[in-house]
Amino acid sequence: MLTIKDLHARVEEKTIIKGLNLEIKPGEVHAIMGPNGAGKSTLGYVLSGREGYEVEQGEVTFNGANLLEMEVEERAQAGLFLAFQYPVEIPGVSNMEFMKESVNAMRKARGEDELSSAEFLKKAKAACKQVNLPLDFLKRGVNEGFSGGEKKRNEIMQLIMLEPKLAILDESDSGLDVDALQVVANGVNSQRDGKRSFIVVTHYQRLLDFIEPDYVHILAQGKIVKSGGPELAKEVEASGYAWLGQAQEGEEA
Amino acid sequence: MSQWLAHVIERAAAVDDWLSPVRAEALAKLKEQTWPGRRTEAWRYTSLHAVEDLSLATESSVQAEAPAIAGLDALDLVFVDGRLTTPLADLDLPEGLTIRALTDKSEAAEHVFTKVKPSHHLFGLVNDVLATQGVVIDVAQDAVIERPIRVVNFASDNVESHTRVLVSLGKNAKATVIEHGSGTGHSLNTAFAEYDIANEARLEHYRFALHQGDAIHVGGSHFKLANKSRLNSTLIGYGSQLTRLDVDIIHAGEHAHAKFNNAYLLAPKEHFDLHSTIEHAMPNGTTEENARGIIGDKAKAVFNGRIHIHRDAQKTLAELNNRNLLLSRGAQINTKPELEIYADDVQCAHGATVAEIDEEALYYLLTRGINKQMALVMLNFGFVQELVFDMPNKALADWLQPILKQRFEDMMERS
Numbered sequence: 317m318l319t320i321k322d323l324h325a326r327v328e329e330k331t332i333i334k335g336l337n338l339e340i341k342p343g344e345v346h347a348i349m350g351p352n353g354a355g356k357s358t359l360g361y362v363l364s365g366r367e368g369y370e371v372e373q374g375e376v377t378f379n380g381a382n383l384l385e386m387e388v389e390e391r392a393q394a395g396l397f398l399a400f401q402y403p404v405e406i407p408g409v410s411n412m413e414f415m416k417e418s419v420n421a422m423r424k425a426r427g428e429d430e431l432s433s434a435e436f437l438k439k440a441k442a443a444c445k446q447v448n449l450p451l452d453f454l455k456r457g458v459n460e461g462f463s464g465g466e467k468k469r470n471e472i473m474q475l476i477m478l479e480p481k482l483a484i485l486d487e488s489d490s491g492l493d494v495d496a497l498q499v500v501a502n503g504v505n506s507q508r509d510g511k512r513s514f515i516v517v518t519h520y521q522r523l524l525d526f527i528e529p530d531y532v533h534i535l536a537q538g539k540i541v542k543s544g545g546p547e548l549a550k551e552v553e554a555s556g557y558a559w560l561g562q563a564q565e566g567e568e569a
Numbered sequence: 570m571s572q573w574l575a576h577v578i579e580r581a582a583a584v585d586d587w588l589s590p591v592r593a594e595a596l597a598k599l600k601e602q603t604w605p606g607r608r609t610e611a612w613r614y615t616s617l618h619a620v621e622d623l624s625l626a627t628e629s630s631v632q633a634e635a636p637a638i639a640g641l642d643a644l645d646l647v648f649v650d651g652r653l654t655t656p657l658a659d660l661d662l663p664e665g666l667t668i669r670a671l672t673d674k675s676e677a678a679e680h681v682f683t684k685v686k687p688s689h690h691l692f693g694l695v696n697d698v699l700a701t702q703g704v705v706i707d708v709a710q711d712a713v714i715e716r717p718i719r720v721v722n723f724a725s726d727n728v729e730s731h732t733r734v735l736v737s738l739g740k741n742a743k744a745t746v747i748e749h750g751s752g753t754g755h756s757l758n759t760a761f762a763e764y765d766i767a768n769e770a771r772l773e774h775y776r777f778a779l780h781q782g783d784a785i786h787v788g789g790s791h792f793k794l795a796n797k798s799r800l801n802s803t804l805i806g807y808g809s810q811l812t813r814l815d816v817d818i819i820h821a822g823e824h825a826h827a828k829f830n831n832a833y834l835l836a837p838k839e840h841f842d843l844h845s846t847i848e849h850a851m852p853n854g855t856t857e858e859n860a861r862g863i864i865g866d867k868a869k870a871v872f873n874g875r876i877h878i879h880r881d882a883q884k885t886l887a888e889l890n891n892r893n894l895l896l897s898r899g900a901q902i903n904t905k906p907e908l909e910i911y912a913d914d915v916q917c918a919h920g921a922t923v924a925e926i927d928e929e930a931l932y933y934l935l936t937r938g939i940n941k942q943m944a945l946v947m948l949n950f951g952f953v954q955e956l957v958f959d960m961p962n963k964a965l966a967d968w969l970q971p972i973l974k975q976r977f978e979d980m981m982e983r984s
Contacts, residue, residue: 364936367928392938404933408951410958417947418937425938457951457958458933474937 317342317513318383318482323374324538325362331372332358334538340482343510347524347549348517350535351557356517357401359535360486364398365391379481393425395481399471399488406458411470414458415440415477422478443476447503464491472503483507484515489523501526521553536560571604571621574695580627581698587674591683595697602691611689614871614903615842619785619811623757625729628652635721636749640964643719643747644668646704650723651730651758653702665712665742671703671733678705681735685763686791687846690815693789696731696761703733706746710739710767717745717773717962720762724784726754734762738770738798745773745962748790755783755810762790766798768822773961774802777969780809781836789815794854796822803960804831805969807976808839808868816845820854820882829858830956834976835868835900837983842871847889849882849915860891861953863977864900866984875907876917883914891921894949896984950977 318340325333332355340346350356362369363376365388376383383391406414419439420430431439444451447469459467468488475483488500504514504527516527524532524546532548533540534557541560542548581596604621605612628650635645646668647655657668669675671682686693708714720734736746748762758780766772772792780786786809792800806812818827833841847856856876864870874889893902904921926948934944950973957973960966 366932387941388932388935389938389940389944392936398936400933400936404929406927406930406933406948406951408953408955408958409934409947410954413947414934414937414939417939417943418934421938421940421943457955478937 317379319377321375323362323376324372325358326370326372327358327368332538333362336374336539338533338540340513340515342513344531345508345514345516345527345529347529347532348515348535349519349521349532349549349552351560352519354535355538356535357486360398360484360517363391363484364388364396389421393422397475397478397480397483399475399483399485401486401490403459403467403471405460407460409458410455411458412440412454415454415474418474419477439477443473446476446506447473448499449473465493465496468492468500469496469503472500475507476503480512482513482515484517486517487519488516489518489520497523497526521549524549571617573620573623574604576624577695577699584698584701586672586701588678588682592698595683595688595694598688599694599698602694605691611844614869615811615813615840620757623729625727625755625757627729629725629728631725631728633723633725635719636751638964638968640967641717641962643717645719645721647721648702648723648730648732650725650728651700651702651732653704663714663716665709666714667707667709668718669705669707671705671735672701675705675707677707677737678735681705681737681763681765682733685765685793685819686761686789687817690789692759692787692813693761693815696733696759700731700733700759700761703735706734706736708738708742708744710742712739712742714742714744717747719747719749722748722750722758722760724750724752724754724756724758724780724786726756729757731759734760736762736764738764738766738772740767741769742767743771746775747965748776750777750786750788751779752784752786753780753782757785758788760786760788764790764792766792766794766800768796769798770795771799772801774800775960775962775965776802776804776814778804778806778812778814780812781807782809784809785811787811787813789817791817792827793819793821794825794827797824798822799825800827800829801961802827802829803956804829804843805973806831806833806841806843808833808835808841808870811840813842814844816843817848818846818856819848820851820856823851824853825851826854827856829856830959831858831860832953832956833862833870834953834973834980835862835864835870836976836980837866837868839865839868844873844875846875846877847887849876849878849885849887852881852883852885854882854885856887856889858889859956860889861956862893862902863949863953863980864893864895864902865980866897867899869901870903872902872904872921873907874905874919874921876909876919878910878912878915878917880911882912885912885915885917887915888918889920892952893923894952895923896980900984946978946981950974953977
């Protein structure tokens with residue numbers, strides 16, 4: 317599904333990703349853990365194609381296509397989804413029109429018919445319900461005035477609506493209490509169908525109690541320094557990241 | 570001197586009704602006015618060339634219905650070319666609400682007519698002397714009028730018309746008033762409204778100036794706020810050949826709160842001019858004004874936002890923000906913030922910008938598969954739509970949203 321080979325990427329003048337390799341097969345859940353500044357969020361931004369994040373070296377193949385050659389929206393239409401750590405507020409655009417435009421763009425890319433308003437509304441209502449968002453939220457501006465937890469749940473609602481092939485969850489657990497965490501995790505787990513793959517980026521092991529990964533990778537200083545099974549996350553929980561032995565440089569972008 | 574104005578003065582002499590003594594004062598002031606030119610500050614960016622020698626019919630027999638708005642059950646008062654066509658006697662009014670024609674003598678009218686609107690507005694004076702038709706809306710103390718009152722003002726081709734709205738809100742009263750103007754033909758319409766808002770009263774107000782094409786529309790909405798009263802006003806304007814609006818909000822009492830949102834969407838070649846003046850004459854008042862404009866190709870917008878905080882108006886909190894989006898190199902905005910502060914303990918913010926796209930918001934939309942062109946449409950229009958969403962009356966918001974969106978998409982295509 318996704319193959320990353322020797323990826324180097326920088327933000328402005330600073331190289332953040334320094335030789336990252338990763339192979340993700342359909343249906344797999346990979347957790348990426350690491351200390352602040354390791355490049356966790358940068359990876360999501362680079363894969364999604366954010367402006368200002370420049371690939372210096374390496375290649376990324378997504379379902380046989382060269383991901384790095386594609387525009388941001390083309391990557392999304394090809395089935396790549398990024399759940400933001402800090403979802404953006406867009407007060408003048410309603411969640412309804414945003415999601416409708418988005419769902420139909422994806423359907424068009426997949427060669428499916430656009431949803432009618434009634435079909436869309438039915439699907440949106442079900443997704444709202446699944447992540448415990450009130451229905452009137454559809455009429456409100458995108459993430460406008462949402463609490464941190466509501467914003468995270470909105471990301472998961474979008475994940476459910478957009479049916480991507482690969483979802484990258486960028487610290488979807490940060491700032492959530494246990495109940496909200498459960499809602500987010502249930503939403504994600506409901507989308508695990510044996511074909512869809514996930515990259516779960518997190519600082520803490522906590523989320524992985526709810527979303528069980530197949531593989532755990534430790535990212536430090538721009539590359540994967542250790543990989544293993546779910547037990548690796550528990551190790552990190554017990555011993556922290558101090559064993560990495562080096563002072564971590566820089567702030568995470 | 571403009572021939573048109575000379576003619577106005579001539580016609581004014583023939584007006585004879587119970588308001589004549591007040592009209593005479595206005596006429597005296599009008600006679601002192603010089604026709605605005607480029608050096609007249611209030612008209613610096615708006616040429617009155619199109620009005621100067623204008624000669625249109627002063628009456629018509631055109632019939633028109635109030636535009637239907639789904640979900641809005643309003644008390645409609647309809648003016649066609651300055652004629653009040655709604656039979657007021659047939660209205661089924663809730664308790665506490667009185668609506669009279671301006672032609673009928675009333676204390677409410679006497680109390681409000683020319684008493685709220687500052688007398689320096691040239692076209693306001695024209696309206697003072699010529700607007701024989703109008704409505705006087707009187708809301709009794711403590712009355713809560715749930716049903717919105719809509720004053721529809723339709724201007725048809727080749728006609729000049731003048732209408733007046735006077736509103737008096739008693740102590741602790743509550744009401745919603747919508748001024749809904751439209752017209753596409755070659756017309757001149759002046760429409761002025763005065764609102765006297767008593768202690769603790771609450772007014773929800775809308776002004777839709779949806780004149781297009783060759784229409785010339787000059788008007789104003791003027792508010793006087795007493796102690797602890799509240800105003801929530803939304804103004805939506807198109808440009809037309811010439812649309813000029815003056816809004817004055819006067820904090821005449823303490824602890825009054827005014828919120829004023831306004832948005833203008835100018836199709837190619839249209840001209841729109843909004844002058845807003847917020848007078849904080851008393852302490853502890855708050856004002857929040859958001860002005861947003863989208864300006865199409867070869868269109869010209871003027872926004873003049875003045876906040877005047879008088880010496881006694883301590884603890885005032887006033888914010889004015891004007892943002893504009895130009896759709897092409899040929900689009901033009903003249904935005905001028907004016908802050909005059911004579912009190913020392915106030916918080917005041919004033920900003921005017923020509924908007925740029927929020928890159929983070931754009932990226933967010935793109936990551937959801939929305940193509941760039943559509944994402945830009947959503948964000949650009951979103952900037953005005955935000956004020957539509959902010960309208961307390963949802964039926965009005967639901968009605969306006971698709972109309973404005975369609976206008977915006979047409980503007981994009983033609984810019």
